[in-house]
Amino acid sequence: MLVFIARRLFVSIWVFLAASVLVFILSTNVRDPLAEARQLPDSSRESAIRAITERMSLDDPILLRYLRWLGDALTGNLGVNRQGQEVNSMLENAFSATIQLITGATVLAIVIGITIGVISALRQYSALDQTVTFIAFICFSLPLFWVGTLLKQFLALDFNDWLADPQISPLFIGGIALITGLFCGGVVVGDRRSRITAFVSSTAAMAVLLWVLSATEWFSDPGLGPIVVALTAIGGAIGFTTLVSGLEWKPPLQASLAAAVLGIIAYFALDPVLDDPQLITIVLLALVTIGVCFALGWFLGGDLYRRNAIPAAILTGLFAGAVIFTDRMLQSFKSYSDSVGNRPISTVGAETPNYDGSFWESGLDSFGHLALPTLALVLISLATYSRYTRASMLEVMNQDYVRTGRAKGLSERAVVTRHVLRNGLIPITTLVAYDIGTIVGGAVVTEQVFGWSAMGNLLFTGIAQGDPMPIMAFYVVSGGAIVVFNMVADIAYAFLDPRIRLS
Template sequence: MLAYALRRLLISVPILIASTFIVFIGGALTANPLNQLQARNPPPPPRVLELERQRLNLDEPLLERYWNWLIGLFQGDFGPSVHSNLDLGSEVIARFGVTFRLIFLAMLIALILAIIVGVISAVKQYTKLDYTFTFFGFLFLAMPSFWFAILLKEAGISFNNAVGEQVLYTIGDSSVYVAGGAWAEFTDVLGHMVLPTISLALLSFAAWSRFQRASMLEVLNSDYVRLARAKGLRRGKVMRKHALRTALIPLTTVTALDLGAIISGAVVTENVYQWRGAGSFLLESIRNDDVYAIQAWLLISATFIILFNLVADLLYGVLDPRIRYA
């Protein structure tokens, strides 16, 4: 298993390096950080533009800028922002901290629901329960993420108005001031996560449950599961140790591949609920043509996608030992 893990890790390193080059070149060629300054009326003096160009390293050749940026990344420096008083490193890490707690909880809930619903649908194939799960699965699949988030937000506002107090939080990732210490702050953050997490989790769960159902049906009809049942093993043991373990491999693949879609869904969800997370950070950076901020966002997202796919590769070896020896 160690050799298998090392091989996967070594494969991920050149992919990560290639992603830094693609991210930097793509960002540098698609936006001009001086646009906001040049659009002012009256226009700034040429000397101001030249000094800003030097501060943003725009006077250097493109490949030299990439190399200096790459070296800076190892020192925790993501480059200069168009806002001279903004530390991109601390800002982007703080924003992603807000976003990834939403993504982690949403993915965890979506995975648990997908496995439970997918297994039950496969075992109860063509029953009323299977048709009910299928209906709701396709219903959530058909809903645009922004529309579903708005519906939940409006439902939360209506519920608060009905009970006469704020039970469900519909704006922000936390309250401005919370009295009561660390536990009160923790519960406040959890309260703000309820509606956004439901919004993001249900849309992911809908697709994953269909994959889990199809995978489980394929495994249940395989010869080795029939053989295990014929040998007298209990149905629960066959489902847990033989069928479910193998059926989780396709779901692991889909989950790893969907991380990018979940991050983009989090951008939309955060915008609806007015979170100050990575989503709003990206939109602000795009509006301001803040190239280094956009590159920082893309690089961190790419890094997490690569790491998540690495974890998925390692899980393959855990779920099916034949893979690690292949």
């Protein structure tokens, strides 16, 4: 393994350097950097041309300019752009904006896409499978700039107008309730009676819920409250226990329920701390939650069930914390909405200029600016993850060891989670690593549509001005990420699949 890593690292470095030479040559010839200076009046033309020529070393050969850039880059200095600004500071701002933009979109696309793929595989050729396939490929085929324009119109402008009088029409309630019922009925594995029962109950429950939310004008001043938080935490405990170990074993369920109860107690006990916390406070609370839930799973699980009780308790604790976090943020929605002129969903930029609010209000501001570009990226990426997951799951479900597991009397949950899902996700590891590496380079179209100044904008500006320094800074991050994550994917694949030998 060490020999493989060393060999792959050596090759990757030479590939990165060879590509950097090509990118530098192309970036120096993409456009004349003196074109704008030549259009200046006679009084300032010569001085402007002289300043740009000296700053960009245009009189030197391309190879000498590349070697000078490479030497500075190895020391961490990426030079200055055509205007004399430090590229390091430009890259720092652009990279932080890109990470803020793509992190949520990437995580949501992976989680939702894999979940949809698993459900489609388990319900192969059903109406749900065909519907999900149809919708996924529609989203995949839509141009991103068109999706962004539709989202800005219907999920920003119209939604912000609707919040002034948040009344839900009976037709909309019926449509959403019917879609929810069809989805729940399609997901349920069982006979026709079970699916019909799930369809009717979920449709009625969603219709009643939407009617109550509309009648109470919940959307204008939202919040979950202690009852909903408690019921959600307990439901999460049951759900995570079912996923991890099943409900036939009591110790994992006891550990999960204990974690949920501690979360409910924390909802009241931490009220002063969560009034206006700092980000470090939230991180520390999450770490404490993991430690406490680990201890619960360790002691309540015992020697026989500790392996299942620990992850079930940790997942439940983090889920309860996320519900509490969401409730506190929703409680600040009305004050934030009033402070931004009742336009909480933004269409342009990464933040409201000069906005100064509490921790929760600032979080809502970031969420309001991230909502549309994140949703656009997720919709485009869903088809890839869902289709790859579905195909991989179906391939694994036909393997001999899966049939052997069923023949030994294992429950369907155990077969799916322990054998099918675990082995079916091995090929997805390569896809996830590659996507993360490529998306670090930014989403140029998304940034242009939603007015984000991130990595894509840095590249676009460098090309438009014929300036190689921003382009090379973009390459250092994006090219380096692709090389690193491709190597990580190969190594992870070998660890996950013992049939792979790298020696």
